[in-house]
Amino acid sequence: MIIDAHTHLCNRDGVAQPFWDGWAEVSALRVNRPLEKVQRRLPEFWDISGDMIVKDMDAAGIDRSVLLAIDWGLARHLGDLKLSIEEINKIYADAVKKHPQRLIAFAGIDPRREKAAELVGIFLGDWGMKGIKFHTAAGFYPNDKACYPIYEKALEYGVPVLLHTGEVLKPLYFKYCQPIYVQEVAVDFPDLPIILAHTGGCWYSEAVAICSNATNVYLDLSVWQSQLLRPLEFYRALRTLLDSVSWQRVLFGSDYPFLKLLINQERWVKTFTEIPDSVKEQGIEFKDEEIAGIMGGNAAKLLGPTE
Numbered sequence: 001m002i003i004d005a006h007t008h009l010c011n012r013d014g015v016a017q018p019f020w021d022g023w024a025e026v027s028a029l030r031v032n033r034p035l036e037k038v039q040r041r042l043p044e045f046w047d048i049s050g051d052m053i054v055k056d057m058d059a060a061g062i063d064r065s066v067l068l069a070i071d072w073g074l075a076r077h078l079g080d081l082k083l084s085i086e087e088i089n090k091i092y093a094d095a096v097k098k099h100p101q102r103l104i105a106f107a108g109i110d111p112r113r114e115k116a117a118e119l120v121g122i123f124l125g126d127w128g129m130k131g132i133k134f135h136t137a138a139g140f141y142p143n144d145k146a147c148y149p150i151y152e153k154a155l156e157y158g159v160p161v162l163l164h165t166g167e168v169l170k171p172l173y174f175k176y177c178q179p180i181y182v183q184e185v186a187v188d189f190p191d192l193p194i195i196l197a198h199t200g201g202c203w204y205s206e207a208v209a210i211c212s213n214a215t216n217v218y219l220d221l222s223v224w225q226s227q228l229l230r231p232l233e234f235y236r237a238l239r240t241l242l243d244s245v246s247w248q249r250v251l252f253g254s255d256y257p258f259l260k261l262l263i264n265q266e267r268w269v270k271t272f273t274e275i276p277d278s279v280k281e282q283g284i285e286f287k288d289e290e291i292a293g294i295m296g297g298n299a300a301k302l303l304g305p306t307e
Contacts, residue, residue, distance in 0.1 A: 166201015
């Protein structure tokens, strides 16, 4: 089974315009295309039904995807949203209802919201969401005590928490996303599964160190697609990661749909399932159990029953 542990649903109203402006600007630079052309393609990313991601999952051979709702409603310059946080999370819950065998949803919440823990109880208990997503770039650190009631709620429902780590697009500050602040949380909540999105990004070494010393911390590989411009370096980095932490705590992820312009889902899956002979000839090898675990086995154990 292949499980993508890091995906999103997108539409214009779910995220404030400054985010889309920043995303288009950075994406245009990465794919070396005119900004105007990238901006014209934005509507290709907007689908809240789940139909688009399921279609792309079919093409790539992905069995299930974890949809991560995002709460940027209290973020600097991103608070001008047309949808409430309840409406945003309901979109994700409804997509799972439409595609129950293919999609899993994590609730997105800013812990500084009034009655945040109560809302999480509704999202998890009444709407059947299977985890919690914090995007700390909204303006809080993961070890802020405002987060602790949410962590306790996750323990109550037996679900993992996924935290954004690493860089983030302007106008957000990514100082809040440094993995070191998660180390305190991992110690204070040793039974809480914590996923560090993007394997720490620019703070990769920090994320690996935390994962190596806390058995409840996991790493996802979303946004590693950008490293495929140098394939041998990518596989060396992956081998180094698996030699540094247990392969049982590394998860396949894509950050869909944000990197579609760079690498589609099918190619990203084949990066792991069809490793080139040229890589093996360099002495870079992966065991079948490692790949099977990364591509879905680890996520399946972490998520537990999803029905």
